[in-house]
Amino acid sequence: MFNAIVQVLDSTIRLSVPLLLACLAGLYSERAGIFDIGLEGKMLVGAFAGASAAAVFHSALIGLGTAVLISVAFALVHGFASITHRGNQIVSGVAINFIAAGSTIILGQAWFQQGGRTPALQPGERFEAITWPGADAVRDVPVIGPIYGELISGHSILVYFAFAMVPFTWWVLFRTRFGLRMRAVGENPAAVDTAGISVAWLRYRALICTGILTGVAGAYLSMVQNGGFVKDMTAGKGYIALAALIFAKWKPVNAMFACLLFGFLDAAAIRLQGSPLPIIGKVPVQFMQALPYVLTVILLAGFIGKAIPPRAGGVPYVKER
Amino acid sequence: MSTPYAKLPAWADYGLIPVINLAVAFIVAGFVVMLVGENPFRAAVILVEGAFGKGTGIAFTLFYATTFIFTGLSVAVAAHCSLFNIGTEGQAYIGGLGIALVCLSFDSVLPWWVIFPIAIVAAAAFGALWGLIPAYLQAKRGSHIVITTIMFNFIAASVMVYLLVGPLKPAGSQAPQTRNFLAGAELPKLNWIIELFGAKIRSAPLNICFLLALVMAFLVWLLIWRTRLGYEMRTYGHSPKAARYAGISETRIIITAMMISGALAGMMALNPVMGDQHNVAIDFVSGAGYVGIAVALMGRLHPVGIVLAAILFGMLYQGGAELAFEMPAISRDMIVIIQGLVILFAGALEHMFRPYIQALFASVSPKSVGMQAVKGTGA
Numbered sequence: 004m005f006n007a008i009v010q011v012l013d014s015t016i017r018l019s020v021p022l023l024l025a026c027l028a029g030l031y032s033e034r035a036g037i038f039d040i041g042l043e044g045k046m047l048v049g050a051f052a053g054a055s056a057a058a059v060f061h062s063a064l065i066g067l068g069t070a071v072l073i074s075v076a077f078a079l080v081h082g083f084a085s086i087t088h089r090g091n092q093i094v095s096g097v098a099i100n101f102i103a104a105g106s107t108i109i110l111g112q113a114w115f116q117q118g119g120r121t122p123a124l125q126p127g128e129r130f131e132a133i134t135w136p137g138a139d140a141v142r143d144v145p146v147i148g149p150i151y152g153e154l155i156s157g158h159s160i161l162v163y164f165a166f167a168m169v170p171f172t173w174w175v176l177f178r179t180r181f182g183l184r185m186r187a188v189g190e191n192p193a194a195v196d197t198a199g200i201s202v203a204w205l206r207y208r209a210l211i212c213t214g215i216l217t218g219v220a221g222a223y224l225s226m227v228q229n230g231g232f233v234k235d236m237t238a239g240k241g242y243i244a245l246a247a248l249i250f251a252k253w254k255p256v257n258a259m260f261a262c263l264l265f266g267f268l269d270a271a272a273i274r275l276q277g278s279p280l281p282i283i284g285k286v287p288v289q290f291m292q293a294l295p296y297v298l299t300v301i302l303l304a305g306f307i308g309k310a311i312p313p314r315a316g317g318v319p320y321v322k323e324r
Numbered sequence: 325m326s327t328p329y330a331k332l333p334a335w336a337d338y339g340l341i342p343v344i345n346l347a348v349a350f351i352v353a354g355f356v357v358m359l360v361g362e363n364p365f366r367a368a369v370i371l372v373e374g375a376f377g378k379g380t381g382i383a384f385t386l387f388y389a390t391t392f393i394f395t396g397l398s399v400a401v402a403a404h405c406s407l408f409n410i411g412t413e414g415q416a417y418i419g420g421l422g423i424a425l426v427c428l429s430f431d432s433v434l435p436w437w438v439i440f441p442i443a444i445v446a447a448a449a450f451g452a453l454w455g456l457i458p459a460y461l462q463a464k465r466g467s468h469i470v471i472t473t474i475m476f477n478f479i480a481a482s483v484m485v486y487l488l489v490g491p492l493k494p495a496g497s498q499a500p501q502t503r504n505f506l507a508g509a510e511l512p513k514l515n516w517i518i519e520l521f522g523a524k525i526r527s528a529p530l531n532i533c534f535l536l537a538l539v540m541a542f543l544v545w546l547l548i549w550r551t552r553l554g555y556e557m558r559t560y561g562h563s564p565k566a567a568r569y570a571g572i573s574e575t576r577i578i579i580t581a582m583m584i585s586g587a588l589a590g591m592m593a594l595n596p597v598m599g600d601q602h603n604v605a606i607d608f609v610s611g612a613g614y615v616g617i618a619v620a621l622m623g624r625l626h627p628v629g630i631v632l633a634a635i636l637f638g639m640l641y642q643g644g645a646e647l648a649f650e651m652p653a654i655s656r657d658m659i660v661i662i663q664g665l666v667i668l669f670a671g672a673l674e675h676m677f678r679p680y681i682q683a684l685f686a687s688v689s690p691k692s693v694g695m696q697a698v699k700g701t702g703a
Contacts, residue, residue, distance in 0.1 A: 040410075040470070084672035093408055093470055095672030097617055101664025106356065108657040113360040119657075242474055249471060287490070293482035296475040303467035303475075312468070 009149040011270050016154065017228065019266025020165045021046065021220045021237075025244035026251070026258045027165075027172050028216035032078075033253060034176065035209030036189035036315040040096030041081055042217055043241025044103030049074040049221020051107040054121040054232035055114065057128040066128065066226055071218035077103065078214030079207070086206050089319035100241075108234045119234035121225070129226045130159040159227045161219060168216070172255040185209050189313035192320040202320045217241075246299035253313065265295045332682060338624055342670060344677050346622065349665040356661055360653045367647060367654065374646025375639035379523025381646070383515050383530040387600070389631075389638030390530075393537040394592035395616025396623060396630040397544050398585045403625050404548055405581035406561040411458060411473025412589040413613025414480030415451040419590025421484065422450030423597050424492060424502050424604040427509035439509055443598060444536070444591060451590015452583040454480060459582030463575040469582075477613075488606050501605035511599045531599035537634075540588060541627040547584070548627075557581050589613065611660075618663050621671040637663070 032039040052073035057066025084095040108119040135156035142152045176182040188195045192202045225232040251257035272291035354364035375385045402409035426446045458472035494503040511531040548554040560567040623629030644659040
C-alpha cells in the first residue's frame with residue numbers, strides 16, 4: 004500500500020513537470036498582460052525541435068538549446084502580432100497552435116520519414132535520471148528509503164529545474180524591479196508608460212521568458228518522458244497548464260500546487276484504470292480526465308474563491324489616446 | 325473592439341485587405357512546401373485541380389464547405405457580440421449527441437423528411453445548451469468566455485468518449501461509435517445538381533445540409549443586420565457600456581448570442597453524421613470547430629464572406645487530400661499549417677499592411693480615406 008502511494012506520487016511528479024513549466028511560462032506572459040493560448044503550440048515545437056536537434060547532433064544540451072530557441076521564436080511571433088500590431092491575442096495564440104501542430108508533422112515526416120516521429124534518442128541524447136548520493140544505501144530503509152530513493156532522487160535535471168523555477172519566478176515577480184514593472188504592465192500599462200518605461204519592450208521580455216520555459220517543457224516531453232517526438236505529443240497539456248494558471252490565481256507557488264494536483268489526477272486516473280474505489284465504486288476514466296477542466300470552470304465561476312486576472316490582460320496597448 | 329486606424333473605402337476594407345492577407349499566408353505556406361523539398365507551384369496546381377477539376381472533387385469541396393459554413397457562422401454570431409467562442413468544437417460534438425439520440429430512436433419508424441427537422445432541432449438544442457453554460461458563467465459570474473469554452477471542449481470530449489465507449493456503443497462491437505443508422509436517418513444527396521452541369525460523380529457525400537447551411541447564412545445576415553436583436557448584439561459588441569446605457573440587458577444579450585452560436589455549431593454535426601457517416605463516432609468533428617475561427621475571420625464576420633471562405637477551406641481540405649496522394653512528402657497536415665497561417669495573417673495580423681495601404685490610398689486620392697476628418701490621427 005505504502006509503495007503504491009509512493010509510486011503514484013512519483014508519477015505525479017513526472018506528469019506535473021511539463022504542466023508546471025508551461026504554467027509558469029503562461030504566468031510570465033499573462034502577468035505582463037498578454038493572454039497566451041499558444042502555450043500548447045510552443046511546447047509542441049519545443050518538443051519537436053529538441054528531439055530533432057538531439058538526434059541529429061547527438062547531444063541532449065544542443066537539443067535543449069534548439070527547443071528553447073524555436074519556442075522563443077514562436078513566442079516572438081505572438082509578440083509581433085499582439086504587441087507590435089495590436090492584433091487579437093487569442094486569435095494569434097490559436098494561429099500558433101495550428102502552425103505548430105501542422106509544421107511539426109510535415110517537417111518531421113520530410114526530414115526523418117518515420118510517420119511524423121523523430122528518431123528514437125540514444126542514451127547520450129536524452130537527459131538521464133540523476134541518482135542522489137546515498138539513494139541506493141537507504142533504499143531498504145522503510146518509509147524514508149522509498150521517499151528519498153524514488154520521490155526525491157532519480158529524476159532528470161529538468162525536473163529539478165522545473166521545481167527550482169517556482170521560487171525563482173516568485174523572486175523575479177515580487178522582489179525585482181523587472182517583476183514589479185511586469186506586474187504593473189499587466190495591470191495598468193499607461194502608468195508604466197508614463198514612468199518612461201517601454202510597454203512593448205517589457206512585454207516582449209516577458210514573452211521571451213514564456214518561450215524559454217515552454218521550450219524546456221517541450222524538451223522534457225520529448226527528451227525525458229519519451230525518447231523522441233511523437234505527433235501531437237502535448238495532447239492538451241498546454242490547455243491544462245492554462246487551467247492550472249487560473250486555478251493558481253496567477254501566483255507561482257499556487258501554480259506548483261495546482262500542477263501537482265492536476266498531475267496527481269492524471270496519475271491516479273492511469274493507476275485506477277478500471278479498478279473500483281472504496282465507497283465511490285468504479286469511476287470512469289473520462290471523469291478523472293475531465294476533472295481538471297471541471298474544477299477550473301467551477302473556480303472561474305467563483306464558487307471556490309475568486310480568480311481575478313491581471314486587469315490589462317488581452318488588451319493591446321495603444322499609446323496616447 | 326475599437327481600431328486605432330483611419331477608414332478605408334469599403335471595397336478595400338472588405339476585399340483588398342483580406343486578399344492581401346490571404347496571399348501572404350499562401351506565400352509563407354509556399355515556403356514551407358519548398359522547405360519540404362517540393363515545388364510550391366505544382367502543389368498549388370494539384371490542389372486546385374483536385375478540388376475543382378472533377379465533379380467528384382467539386383462535390384467533396386462543397387461537402388466540406390457545408391461543415392465550415394456552420395462553424396464559421398457560429399463563431400461570427402458570437403464575435404458580433406464581442407464574444408470569442410472557441411467552444412464551437414465542443415458544441416458541435418454535443419450537437420452530434422442530440423442527433424444520435426433522435427436517429428437511434430426513430431430511424432426504424434420514420435422517413436428522413438420527418439427525422440431531419442427533429443434532428444435539426446435536437447442538434448441545435450444540444451449545441452445551444454453547451455453554449456449556454458459558458459454564457460451564463462460569463463454574464464452572471466464574470467468568468468472569461470474563452471477559457472470556459474476551451475474547458476468545455478475538453479469536457480465535451482470526455483463526455484462523448486464516455487458515452488461512445490459505453491452506453492451508446494452497440495453490444496458486441498469494438499469500435500467506439502454508435503450503431504449505423506438505418507435508411508430513415510440518411511439524408512438525400514445533392515450530387516445530381518453538379519451532374520446537371522455534365523460532370524460525373526462517383527460517390528460523394530454532398531447532401532441537403534448544404535442548402536440548410538445557405539439558408540442559415542441568410543438567416544444570420546437577417547438576424548445581425550435586419551433585426552432588433554442583431555442591432556443590440558452589435559451594439560454590445562462595439563461598446564458594452566453604450567449597450568448598458570441604452571437599456572440593453574447584458575445577461576440576456578450574452579446568453580442569446582452564445583445560444584445562437586452554439587445552435588449553429590450543433591447543426592454542423594448534421595452534415596457529417598446524417599449526410600455521410602450515418603453514425604456518431606469518436607472525434608467526428610475533427611477540428612472543424614477551429615476551422616470555423618479561420619473561416620469567420622477570413623469572411624470578416626459577414627455571411628457572404630463566410631460562405632466564400634468556407635468554400636476556400638473546403639477546397640483546401642479536398643485539394644489537400646489529392647495533394648497528399650500526389651506528393652508523398654506532403655500530408656494532409658499541410659492544411660493545418662495553411663489554416664494557422666490564415667488565422668495569423670487574416671486574424672491576428674490583419675492590420676499589418678493597413679498603414680501601407682492607407683498611405684497608398686492617401687497619396688492617390690486623399691478623399692477616399694477621409695483625410696480631412698482624421699488629420700493627425702494616422703496610425
